[in-house]
Amino acid sequence: MRTDSLNLSPSFLSEARQYIVSEFGPDYCPSKPKVFKSKSKGAQEAHEAIRPTSVARTPQSIKEYLDDKTFKLYELIWERAVASQMNPAIVERTTIDINTSDDYYTLRASGGIIKFDGFLRVVSDQLEETILPRLEEGANMLLGQITPKQHFTEPPARYSDASIVKELEEYGIGRPSTYAPTISTVIDRGYVERLEQNRLSPTDIGVLVNDVLTKHFTNIIDYEFTARLETDFDTISEGKHDWQSAIKKFYGPFKENLENKSETVKREDIIKKREIGIDPESGLPIIARIGRFGAYVQLGDWNEDGKKTNDIKPKMSSLEKGQSIDTLSLEEALELLILPRVVGKNVKDEEIIANVGPYGPYLKVGGKTVSLPENYSPKTISLVECEAVIEQADKVNEEKAKPIADLGEDPTTQGQILVKKGRYGPYITDGKTNVSVPKNMEPDSITRESAIDLLDKKRKKPSKRRRKSK
Incomplete structure (x- = not known):
């Protein structure tokens, strides 16, 4: 809803x-x-x-x-x-001072004493006060335990999903239907990453995109502009405003500015680049920079022009979650450049290479790749462990390839009707037509008649035409 x-x-x-x-x-x-x-x-x-x-x-x-x-x-x-329909709780805010017998130390506790629990009877987790026990003034107390704690001033907490939505609401940006997709989009594009406790942190490429937009498209990256546009859309949907004039007012200046920036702003002016240090083995510089898929380090100076001259592409490795090119140390960069790592060779004399790709750590052997389980690191995994992971993956793939059921020949195509496991769930196939197993059916209990019926319906259903990209 x-x-x-x-x-x-x-x-x-x-x-x-x-x-x-x-x-x-x-x-x-x-x-x-x-x-x-x-x-x-x-x-x-x-x-x-x-x-x-x-x-x-x-x-x-x-x-x-x-x-x-x-x-x-x-x-x-x-x-x-x-x-929401119950009476409020009554909490007496209290400060308790406890003096030592010689009056040399005073221990203080601030919190609340519940006089009436009200709505807390249902949602006790909503109480933000520290609950204190009821004490009588002048009462004697025994020391149970001393716990020393040191407190450091911390920077403001990073945004969470809830705090970002609250901020968007305050600025009048977005609508309930767009909050979640907005957050998902910036994460999917690599502008933001999730840290511990679901906190959101900007990535290097996210900071770069923000810097470029705020510098060169100031009138667009503006809270008031976005909120005003949302209001315009609402009035257009209500028939109170003409959409053509609203689009013209925005698009004319925007197009002119975009064409101007396309000619005057160069890639070299935007891309961040930082030399971290010298590799002790090769003597080549280790450079951190931002590319199309995010921040990475490379061994030796090389850029896109190297493709034209067929220069050998240097060793490169993406930065890990939470790392930034502004704070990356030489030791961390050397650790990253361990990958891709040749772990060893299998019995067929094929190299087993451990690396990290866009979808996470993996092993490459021969012409196939195998995802690496979370409990293994591509930097430390041994040859024996690699072989075990690859063997297990082969077994899983063999199991997936086995049909769940063989239902005989299809009367229309004369193909063999099989129920198989697929990437998106179980499906029925005759070798030419595939149809997903309905959610209300168990894959291993499908009859030949129901499979034939499902395949016939799928064949008669008009195929969806894919929209050509412009």
């Missing part, structure tokens, strides 16, 4: 209030239903808020019918919906 609405239907509010009174008591239910208003500039409130269809369907009552992820999602929705 797509909505950032905070509206709840009268029927749900009535049901929720009855449930709260019956389960927790009248003290937990406010005198009248609570109504909330969105603070988001671009809120789309045509829909109702996301809520359970019935308060009576508590998370525990339907847990046995849901998988773990679905249960946690439903529990979150149910708890927030019910808690």
